[in-house]
Amino acid sequence: MKKYVLSIDQGTTSTRAMLFDHSGDVVGMKQRETKQSFPQPGWVEQDALEIETTVRELLVEVLAGAQASAEELAAIGITNQRETTIVWEKATGKPVYPAIIWQSKQSNGICERWAAEGLGDTIRARTGLVLDSYFSASKVRWILEHVDGALGQAERGELLMGTMETWLIWCLTGGKHVTDYSNASRTMMYNIHTLSWDEELLAAYGIPRSMLPEVRSSSEVYGEVELNGVRIPIAGAAGDQQAALFGQACFAPGDVKNTYGTGCFLLMNTGTRAVASKHGLLTTIAWGIGGRVEYALEGSVFVAGSAIQWLRDGLQLIERVSDTELLAAEVASTEGVYVVPAFVGLGAPYWDMNAKGAVFGLTQATTKAHLVRATLESLAYQTKDVVMAMQEDVGLLPGSLKVDGGASVNGLLMQFQADILDMTVERPAVMETTALGAAYLAGLATGFWEDQSHIARHRAVNGVYTPAMSDSRRAGLYGGWKESVRSTLGWRGVR
DSSP states (O other): OOOEEEEEEEOSSEEEEEEEOTTSOEEEEEEEEOOOBOSSTTOOEEOHHHHHHHHHHHHHHHHHHTTOOGGGEEEEEEEEOSSOEEEEETTTOOBSSOEEOTTOOTTHHHHHHHHHTTOHHHHHHHHSSOSOTTSHHHHHHHHHHHSTTHHHHHHTTOEEEEEHHHHHHHHHHTSOOEEEHHHHTTSSOEETTTTEEOHHHHHHHTOOGGGSOEEEOSEEEEEEEEETTEEEEEEEEEEHHHHHHHHTTOOSTTOEEEEESSSEEEEEEEETOOOOOSSSOEEEEEEEETTEEEEEEEEEESOSHHHHHIIIIISOOOSSTTHHHHHHTTSSSOTTOEEEOOBTBBOTTTOBTTOOOEEEOOOTTOOHHHHHHHHHHHHHHHHHHHHHHHHHHHSOOOSEEEEESGGGGOHHHHHHHHHHHTSEEEEESOOOHHHHHHHHHHHHHTTSSOOHHHHHHTOOEEEEEOOOOOHHHHHHHHHHHHHHHHHHTTOOOOO
16 A cells, blocks of 8 residues: 655755655655855855765665655655756766756856847746846856867767756666756746747757757656665656645645745746746746646745844854744834845845845844844845735735745744735645655655645645734835835945
8 A cells, every 4th residue: 555655855955855644744754964065166066976876865764764665655756956957978877067056156157148149038038037047058058168078978969967856867767868847947948938948049058959858747757766676656846946836735826835945935826827027026837737837926035044044143143043033022023123134135026136235223222132023024025025026917916825944933923924915824734845745746646646626625734824913004114124125226335
């Protein structure tokens, strides 16, 4: 009898294997740190072979830890750090260069070259993305230009590329070269409207089509991996933020989830309509299931949890991140203090790389409790900025915000989020929504779960926050935030 689905969550800083039962509860987890290297300032790389070895070991360890057998596994799903890129030899499986991580900036010059060639508007129209080294295309081209012989090998059809789920599927299945719609849509090479690799963009980039994987549904059997002598289907794949959207059961147009991590990632399901944003959001594919492709709008907040870390490590106002809730609760409000944590510029909907962080409204009565509370509230204000942009793009306001990630356990923050949005905020009982989303996709493909409505019915929450703030106070507070943000834009202080 099949009792479990196993999820591989391959992230930027850690790799996890998680076991879920039919109720969607976690029954086992093993985790290993993912090592990073920084060969030059701004470059971030990882060893793809080491990650493969880690995944194989974790598959065995999570079963042993849960005292489960491979025969009890219905399927394996994979979710991954998006945009991270690997290029390897088709014949040997050997990477020609370390994995270039999504954060890495070594291909900035290539993006500047493509911008000068006028590719930006075409990229935006066809891929839903902005021209940026964040995405995979420039990373592939960088490898072809900087690894001896790589361009010739690629032109002869001897090299393959993939994002992390493609690499892992290829390794685990013995050579299946596939990706899913969600990850393909993050490469800056995939036309999200024709649902095909864009031949004109590939020609402009100088990337041979033969390198690219076959694009498949997010929920189907891609191949099998042998685990403890048993063949287990790998049957689901999605990029981490899309997997979290699925894990939160955001299946209807207008459903929104926000992941509070180092930054914030807000995704809104827009159904079968690819909405072109006029407010600095990305248009991306959420998933493809059963012949139906659905889209999402995505807004990124650069600084969220890292602002709380700044309180701890930079200002040393707190000893532990968990101290923020109690300390902030010592005051009824910030007394007009605003923190704009534009430490690396501002993301959506402002997109100002020159913005600088600032604190406004200080008086002699300001205490560290006010500063901590204002920093927490900055996460909620930035989230509201993106939700408002989504509303203007789509023409509808979500009925609730589904939340996950580390800061979502902070009850004071979640209540303020509900208040400033004038919207119910829901926190799930199972916080591992990224891994759960990948498990759901794999389980749907193999019949472990009946359908998406079955998943939605069984979604449980352990925190619901309803707005309790007056309209006038909400408008006043948000107006103060917007005024504070305007003061940080385009900052040109003395260096």
